[in-house]
Amino acid sequence: MSAVIDTHDHSHDEHHGPAKGFTRWLLTTNHKDIGSMYLIFSFAMFLLGGSMAMVIRAELFQPGLQIVEPAFFNQMTTMHGLIMVFGAVMPAFVGLANWMIPMMVGAPDMALPRMNNWSFWLLPAAFLILVSTLFMEGGGPNFGWTFYAPLSTTYGPPSTTFFIFAIHIMGISSIMGAINVIATIMNLRAPGMTLMKMPLFVWTWLITAFLLIAVMPVLAGVVTMMLMDINFGTSFFDAAGGGDPVLFQHVFWFFGHPEVYIMILPAFGAVSEIIPAFSRKPLFGYASMVYAVAAIALLSFVVWAHHMFTVGLPIAGQLFFMYCTMLIAVPTGVKVFNWVATMFRGALSFEAPMLFAVAFIILFTIGGFSGLMLAIAPADFQYHDTYFVVAHFHYVLVPGAIFGIFASAYFWLPKWTGTMYDETLAKTHFWMSFIGMNLAFFPMHFLGLAGMPRRIPDYALQFADFNMISSVGAFMFGATQLLFLYIVVKCIRGGGEKAPAKPWDGAEGLEWTLPSPAPYHTFATPPEVK
Amino acid sequence: MRVQLSRAGSLMAGLFLVPQSALAAWELNMTPGVTDVSKDIYSLHMIIFWICVAIGVVVFGVMFWSIIAHRKSKGYKPANFHEHTWVEVLWTVIPFGILVAMAVPATGTLLDIYDTKDADIDIQVTGYQWKWQYSYLDKEFSFFSNLATSKEEIYNRLDKNENYLLEVDNPLVIPVDTKVRFMITSKDVIHSWWVPDLGVKKDAIPGFINESWARVEEPGIYRGQCTELCGKDHGFMPVVVKAVPKDEYEEWAAKKVAAAEKERRLTSKDWSLEELMERGEGVYNTACASCHQADGSGAPPAFPALKDSTVATENMDQHLDIVVNGVSGTAMQAFGEQLSEVDLAAVITYERNAWGNDTGEKVTPKQILDYKNAQ
Numbered sequence A: 001m002s003a004v005i006d007t008h009d010h011s012h013d014e015h016h017g018p019a020k021g022f023t024r025w026l027l028t029t030n031h032k033d034i035g036s037m038y039l040i041f042s043f044a045m046f047l048l049g050g051s052m053a054m055v056i057r058a059e060l061f062q063p064g065l066q067i068v069e070p071a072f073f074n075q076m077t078t079m080h081g082l083i084m085v086f087g088a089v090m091p092a093f094v095g096l097a098n099w100m101i102p103m104m105v106g107a108p109d110m111a112l113p114r115m116n117n118w119s120f121w122l123l124p125a126a127f128l129i130l131v132s133t134l135f136m137e138g139g140g141p142n143f144g145w146t147f148y149a150p151l152s153t154t155y156g157p158p159s160t161t162f163f164i165f166a167i168h169i170m171g172i173s174s175i176m177g178a179i180n181v182i183a184t185i186m187n188l189r190a191p192g193m194t195l196m197k198m199p200l201f202v203w204t205w206l207i208t209a210f211l212l213i214a215v216m217p218v219l220a221g222v223v224t225m226m227l228m229d230i231n232f233g234t235s236f237f238d239a240a241g242g243g244d245p246v247l248f249q250h251v252f253w254f255f256g257h258p259e260v261y262i263m264i265l266p267a268f269g270a271v272s273e274i275i276p277a278f279s280r281k282p283l284f285g286y287a288s289m290v291y292a293v294a295a296i297a298l299l300s301f302v303v304w305a306h307h308m309f310t311v312g313l314p315i316a317g318q319l320f321f322m323y324c325t326m327l328i329a330v331p332t333g334v335k336v337f338n339w340v341a342t343m344f345r346g347a348l349s350f351e352a353p354m355l356f357a358v359a360f361i362i363l364f365t366i367g368g369f370s371g372l373m374l375a376i377a378p379a380d381f382q383y384h385d386t387y388f389v390v391a392h393f394h395y396v397l398v399p400g401a402i403f404g405i406f407a408s409a410y411f412w413l414p415k416w417t418g419t420m421y422d423e424t425l426a427k428t429h430f431w432m433s434f435i436g437m438n439l440a441f442f443p444m445h446f447l448g449l450a451g452m453p454r455r456i457p458d459y460a461l462q463f464a465d466f467n468m469i470s471s472v473g474a475f476m477f478g479a480t481q482l483l484f485l486y487i488v489v490k491c492i493r494g495g496g497e498k499a500p501a502k503p504w505d506g507a508e509g510l511e512w513t514l515p516s517p518a519p520y521h522t523f524a525t526p527p528e529v530k
Numbered sequence B: 001m002r003v004q005l006s007r008a009g010s011l012m013a014g015l016f017l018v019p020q021s022a023l024a025a026w027e028l029n030m031t032p033g034v035t036d037v038s039k040d041i042y043s044l045h046m047i048i049f050w051i052c053v054a055i056g057v058v059v060f061g062v063m064f065w066s067i068i069a070h071r072k073s074k075g076y077k078p079a080n081f082h083e084h085t086w087v088e089v090l091w092t093v094i095p096f097g098i099l100v101a102m103a104v105p106a107t108g109t110l111l112d113i114y115d116t117k118d119a120d121i122d123i124q125v126t127g128y129q130w131k132w133q134y135s136y137l138d139k140e141f142s143f144f145s146n147l148a149t150s151k152e153e154i155y156n157r158l159d160k161n162e163n164y165l166l167e168v169d170n171p172l173v174i175p176v177d178t179k180v181r182f183m184i185t186s187k188d189v190i191h192s193w194w195v196p197d198l199g200v201k202k203d204a205i206p207g208f209i210n211e212s213w214a215r216v217e218e219p220g221i222y223r224g225q226c227t228e229l230c231g232k233d234h235g236f237m238p239v240v241v242k243a244v245p246k247d248e249y250e251e252w253a254a255k256k257v258a259a260a261e262k263e264r265r266l267t268s269k270d271w272s273l274e275e276l277m278e279r280g281e282g283v284y285n286t287a288c289a290s291c292h293q294a295d296g297s298g299a300p301p302a303f304p305a306l307k308d309s310t311v312a313t314e315n316m317d318q319h320l321d322i323v324v325n326g327v328s329g330t331a332m333q334a335f336g337e338q339l340s341e342v343d344l345a346a347v348i349t350y351e352r353n354a355w356g357n358d359t360g361e362k363v364t365p366k367q368i369l370d371y372k373n374a375q
């Protein structure tokens, strides 16, 4: 790095701008470039995973087998889940973290920029391997994104070893990303930015990063045990060899439950930035928001077996996990109440980020309600592995994680690109997504309660009507996302009003003290926080 | 109370899109079922549902009030409060109290579900890819239960019947007013045995036996499905339970016992080579000839010839293994569970002696039984 301090205009100084051509992206260590790559990659995966969902919904449009065979259908449900979780949602939040955390804490870049580059570039490699399994003999993973043994070991397709390798690479990428986030937040905060002055997005990401470091190795462990069972003759999960198939589920969900919070906590943080901005009123209960997130994160380690109420746990275990799971409703409730109290007696306006954020609160709360119902172990015997569960987790993931990402994207796009996005189109995007998503997922509650199991390619006749509505909603939601692509591309290419440094009058935070678009290097001299 | 709740529940849900008259076809809610347990589960479900509705009304009420009244476009000036200790304490404590109140009945029902003691009948339920086996442990007979819906219906070449995908060849038959204990396990991957009307869902896990129970009051046919992804045909392994009056059950069971007894006599009987050959020819022609041809010439390379094949003339162990366990990844299925010991012995003996294979070796049903038990 040159020693020139960037106080003057140096647009002619090649040394400080991005490199030209492809090497800019391949070799970059700039948090903004890496953030953009994460976001673009995540959106590409969102479209890929989404098109698989379209295949699923097309097959389920009517009873009977029309479009795909059951064996391929299972590969679609599996890949849809894996790609959305590991390819779309997680990288999107890492992209947001890359862009925003340094700007929010007043740091010049992420603490470990070279590792940052490496953790991004591992992802396309991992997904290339994962997606290529679809073209291998015997097909890709077909055992669900939860890949329960022994279906995924003794009975898995030959490509399973590649799947395991891909998971390992993704895990390494996530762990490195998490280390980077922690190092940045711990070491590079501007003078005066104490922990309890950090924006909530930074707080939630800090906690998320600890969750990632805690559980990604567990995921790596469980897939390694699978690898051994498949290729090296061990019997971790093979009852015939003295192993235990239920062990798989314990280890998987010890990772899997914190994982669902990994996908939602950063969205909590983003929404906690956006709601006050458009309510023109400070966030209600900042401290209790921080404690609530911490409580949720801690509790997430002791509830994993609520995914396993039907495996035949001993009654004491069953009760323990039921009580702990119900307990999570308390801090989650606190968060929702705080958001509503923030809006209460504010001066609200409803630009696209706010629309997505408000929809987030409403729909995530509905997902929370069904979660509370699922926590009741006896009732879970009827809900478990039905479409009720599918409805539940799509309500927390689509209007939860994904609406959180959309809200963030619209909120910060002016800062990233220097151009205001097209508000009318963005509102259209919102309403189409909102309607499509509810049409797709609300009827799934009814389907599940009426007895339709999940992960089936064909169903009994009484489920026909709601499935058709659900498919129509899904197609609508899917198609609408192309509009989002158009809005963002238009914005990047400068088609729209020029954005001021602070386009939202109620917004707070260091990022809004920077010009729009944010220069390639920011906060080379740390700002003073009072 | 319960009925009212359920009616109100479907009404609430019905506001979403559905005309009242169509409610029958548009099933919205969980079934209350036909056992005490399933009814308890149903009322837990409705209580927690209404708790959620109540909380939702309050929270969304305040929110929509703000959305409508506190708008910048109406010139509303924002307040500036951002904490309030008492409110924050209250909305932590009150939900906690509600949860405790909810946990009490839930715990009671759970204890009841786990009480599998003092059952009158034990039935072992075994999951296979992709069918169920029911073994009546007190009566010593068992049978398989397969999907009865035809491929024609599944592939839309025929109209679908009313019980499409929820019909089986041999339903599980249980007596009413009897505590039936299910011992649930699996022979391959994990399945899950679910009958909504009985309020029973338990995973079938290889190497484990899970227990569950039901006492059905009303005779009737209750349908469910496998609910744990178990491979390609996971969607095609329904569960059908037929609850019948006690005397009808005894009559049915007696017939099954007699049939099983006959089968056992055949197995233990001393079979001569000729008898086995004769029976084997029949089995071969119905179960094997479609691929391997009546004269054993097969249709290479897809279906190997058995005439002069080393498997059928020399290697006995491999022969047993292929027929009993199949060759995975090929059209050669595992016949071990589909044919009886007698038929397996007969068809293997036939293959080793027909078409000039002439090994003179015979395989007895007893040998097959030992072979299977050794696996």
Ligand SMILES: [Cu+2]
Residues within 6 Å of the ligand: B127, B130, B190, B191, B192, B226, B227, B228, B229, B230, B234, B237
């Ligand atoms: Cu199954």
